Amino acid sequence: MSIIVKKVAQLIAGLIFLYGIYIIVHGHLTPGGGFAGGALIAGAYILVILANGSDAIKLKKEEVGSSLSESVSILVVLMMAVAGFFIGAKVFFNNYLPTGKMGELISAGAIPLYNIFIGIEVAAALLTIFLALIIYKEEIEE
Amino acid sequence: MNSLIPLFIIIPLATAFIIPIIGKITNYFAKIIVPVVLLILCFFSINLLISGNQESYVIGNWQPINDIPIGINLVLDGFSNLILCVISLIGFLVSFYSYSYIRKYSSENNFYALFCLMIAGMNGVVLSGDLFNLFVFLEISVLASYALVAFGVGKHELEASFKYQVLGNIASFLILFSIALLYWQTKTLNIADISGLLKIGDNSALLTFTQIILITGFGLKAAIIPFHAWLPDAHSSAPSPVSAMLSGVLIKAIGVYVLIRLFFSMFIFTHEIALLITILGTLSMIIGSLLAINQNDIKRLLAYSSISQIGYIILGIGIGMMVLSSGGEKSIAILAIGGSLFHLVNHSVFKGLLFLGAGAIEYRTNTRDMNQLGGLAENMPITSTTSLGASMSISGIPPFNGFFSKLIIIIAAIQAEFYLLAFLAVIISIITLAYFLKFQKSVFYGKNQNYKNIKEVPFTMSFSMIILVILCLGLSILAIPSIREIVLDQAVNSLINIDEYINLVIK
Numbered sequence: 001m002s003i004i005v006k007k008v009a010q011l012i013a014g015l016i017f018l019y020g021i022y023i024i025v026h027g028h029l030t031p032g033g034g035f036a037g038g039a040l041i042a043g044a045y046i047l048v049i050l051a052n053g054s055d056a057i058k059l060k061k062e063e064v065g066s067s068l069s070e071s072v073s074i075l076v077v078l079m080m081a082v083a084g085f086f087i088g089a090k091v092f093f094n095n096y097l098p099t100g101k102m103g104e105l106i107s108a109g110a111i112p113l114y115n116i117f118i119g120i121e122v123a124a125a126l127l128t129i130f131l132a133l134i135i136y137k138e139e140i141e142e
Numbered sequence: 143m144n145s146l147i148p149l150f151i152i153i154p155l156a157t158a159f160i161i162p163i164i165g166k167i168t169n170y171f172a173k174i175i176v177p178v179v180l181l182i183l184c185f186f187s188i189n190l191l192i193s194g195n196q197e198s199y200v201i202g203n204w205q206p207i208n209d210i211p212i213g214i215n216l217v218l219d220g221f222s223n224l225i226l227c228v229i230s231l232i233g234f235l236v237s238f239y240s241y242s243y244i245r246k247y248s249s250e251n252n253f254y255a256l257f258c259l260m261i262a263g264m265n266g267v268v269l270s271g272d273l274f275n276l277f278v279f280l281e282i283s284v285l286a287s288y289a290l291v292a293f294g295v296g297k298h299e300l301e302a303s304f305k306y307q308v309l310g311n312i313a314s315f316l317i318l319f320s321i322a323l324l325y326w327q328t329k330t331l332n333i334a335d336i337s338g339l340l341k342i343g344d345n346s347a348l349l350t351f352t353q354i355i356l357i358t359g360f361g362l363k364a365a366i367i368p369f370h371a372w373l374p375d376a377h378s379s380a381p382s383p384v385s386a387m388l389s390g391v392l393i394k395a396i397g398v399y400v401l402i403r404l405f406f407s408m409f410i411f412t413h414e415i416a417l418l419i420t421i422l423g424t425l426s427m428i429i430g431s432l433l434a435i436n437q438n439d440i441k442r443l444l445a446y447s448s449i450s451q452i453g454y455i456i457l458g459i460g461i462g463m464m465v466l467s468s469g470g471e472k473s474i475a476i477l478a479i480g481g482s483l484f485h486l487v488n489h490s491v492f493k494g495l496l497f498l499g500a501g502a503i504e505y506r507t508n509t510r511d512m513n514q515l516g517g518l519a520e521n522m523p524i525t526s527t528t529s530l531g532a533s534m535s536i537s538g539i540p541p542f543n544g545f546f547s548k549l550i551i552i553i554a555a556i557q558a559e560f561y562l563l564a565f566l567a568v569i570i571s572i573i574t575l576a577y578f579l580k581f582q583k584s585v586f587y588g589k590n591q592n593y594k595n596i597k598e599v600p601f602t603m604s605f606s607m608i609i610l611v612i613l614c615l616g617l618s619i620l621a622i623p624s625i626r627e628i629v630l631d632q633a634v635n636s637l638i639n640i641d642e643y644i645n646l647v648i649k
Binding site (some may be wrong): 067068071074075078081082091092093094095109131 | 148152155156157160162163166199200201202203
C-alpha cells in the first residue's frame with residue numbers, strides 16, 4: 001500500500017480503538033456493549049494489518065497472543081460468574097457489587113466488568129479468525 | 143437456592159478454555175483432565191437421578207415479578223436428568239477411548255477443547271428453561287460439532303462438514319424463526335410461561351404454523367427421514383469418537399429431547415400434530431433401515447441405522463401423543479413414552495459402542511470398506527465380541543437391552559390398537575438383524591485376506607468398549623419395575639404431568 005494509505009490507517013486506527021473502548025465501558029448506559037465494542041477494537045487491528053501488508057512470521061506470534069488472551073478473558077468471565085456464588089446469594093452470575101446511581105459511568109455493579117472482559121474476548125476472537133485466515137493463505141502460497 | 147446444577151455447564155466450558163492455555167505446555171493435560179471432569183459430572187448426574195431432585199434455578203437471582211419469570215431459568219426434572227446422565231456417561235467413555243485414537247491427528251488439544259464445548263452446549267440445551275438460551279446453547283454445540291466433523295481436514299471430511307453446516311444453518315434459521323413467532327404471540331420466552339399463556343389462548347392457525355416449523359427445524363437436527371441428508375456423510379466422515387458422540391448423544395440431546403420437551407411441556411398438541419410425528423417416526427424407521435442394507439462402508443451403515451433407530455424413538459413418542467390427544471388410557475401412553483425413552487438410552491449405549499468398534503477397526507486397518515475386511519475375529523477378539531454384543535442389542539435379541547425397549551414400544555402399539563405400526567416395528571427389527579449380520583460376517587468372520595498381522599487395539603480403547611458392552615447387558619434391568627420406577631418413570635411423569643413442569647418454574 002502507498003504511504004498515504006498507511007499513514008491514514010495509522011491515524012484512524014487509534015480513533016477506532018478509542019471508540020471501541022468507549023462503547024465497551026458505556027455498555028450498561030448506551031446501546032452496544034462488549035460485543036459491539038470488541039468488534040470495533042478488532043477492526044482497528046485488522047485495519048493496520050491490511051494497510052501495512054502481512055508478514056506471516058510476525059502474525060503467527062500475534063495469533064498466539066490473541067488466542068491466549070481470548071481463552072484467558074473468557075475464563076475471567078466464568079470466574080466472576082462463579083465468584084457470585086461465593087459472595088452473597090449463592091447464585092451464579094449474582095451481581096454482588098454495589099449498583100450505584102443510575103446513569104453514572106461507575107454503576108450497575110459487576111455488569112461493566114463483564115462487558116470489559118467480553119469486549120476483550122470478542123476482539124481477540126475476531127482477530128484470531130482474521131489472522132488464521134491470512135496465515136493459512138500465506139502457507140498455501142509458499 | 144443452593145443448588146449446583148449450573149456446574150453442568152460451567153465445568154465443561156471452563157475445561158474447554160483452560161485446555162488451550164495449559165495445552166501449550168503439555169499435551170497430556172487435556173487427555174487426562176477431560177475424562178476426569180466428565181466422570182465427575184457423570185457421578186453427579188447419577189446422584190441427582192437417584193435422589194429424584196426436581197428444581198428450577200434462576201441465574202443471577204432475578205426473582206419472578208408477579209409470578210412472571212424475568213430471569214433465565216435452568217430447569218432440572220426427571221427427563222432432563224436422564225439425558226444429562228447419558229451425555230456425561232457416553233462423553234466420559236468416548237473421551238477415555240480418544241486417548242489412543244486421537245494420537246493420529248495433529249492438534250489433540252483442539253479436539254478436546256471442542257469436545258468439551260460440545261458437551262457444555264448439550265448440557266445447556268438440556269437444562270435451559272428458556273427458548274432463546276436453548277437456541278444459544280444449541281448453536282454452541284452444533285458449531286463445535288461442525289468443526290469436529292471436519293477434524294480430519296481431508297476432502298471427504300470437509301465436504302461432509304460443509305453439507306452439515308448448510309443444512310444445520312437452515313435448521314437453526316427455522317428454529318430462530320419459530321422462536322420469534324412464539325415471542326410475537328406470547329411476549330415471553332420462558333417455556334413454562336409460554337405454556338401457561340397458550341393454555342388460555344385458542345389454537346390459532348399461526349400457532350400450528352409455528353409448530354410445523356419447529357418440527358422441521360428440530361427434525362433437521364434429529365435427522366428424521368425427509369430431513370436426513372446430512373447425517374450419513376457427517377457421521378461417517380468424522381473421527382470415530384466424534385461419530386459415537388454425534389450419533390449416540392448429539393442428535394438426541396439437541397433434536398429428540400427438545401422436540402419432546404417442547405411438545406409435551408410447552409404446546410398443547412393436537413391430534414394432527416401427534417399423527418404427523420408418528421408418521422415421521424414410522425417413515426424414518428422404515429426408510430432408514432432399507433437404506434442401510436446396501437451400504438458397504440461400515441460407518442455409513444451405522445449412520446443409516448441411527449436414522450432407523452431414531453425412528454423407533456419418535457414412533458414410541460408419537461404413539462404416546464396419539465393416545466393422549468384422543469383421550470385414551472393414560473397407562474398406554476406411559477408405556478409407549480417410557481419405552482421410547484428406554485430405547486433412547488439404549489441406543490446411545492449400543493450405537494456409541496458400534497461406532498467405537500468401527501473406529502477400532504479403522505485404527506488398525508485404515509479402511510472402512512466391508513468388501514476388503516474379513517476374519518478379524520481372530521486378530522481382534524475384544525473388538526469382535528463387543529461389537530457382536532452391540533449388534534445383537536440393536537437388532538433386539540434377548541437378553542440385551544434393545545430387545546426390552548423395542549418390546550415395550552411394540553406392546554404399547556398393540557395396546558393402543560395400532561396393529562400396522564406394531565407389525566412394521568417387528569419387520570424392521572428383523573431387517574436390522576439382517577444388516578447387522580451382514581456387518582458381522584463381512585468384517586469379523588469369513589476369510590481374512592488382507593490383514594493377517596494386525597493386533598488388538600490399546601487398553602484405553604478396549605476398556606471403553608468393554609464397559610459399554612456390559613452396559614448393553616446391564617441396562618436390561620431397567621425393564622424390571624422397581625428399578626424402572628427410579629429412572630424411567632420419573633422422566634415419563636415429568637412429561638405427562640404438564641403442570642409439574644410449570645409449577646417447578648412458576649411457584
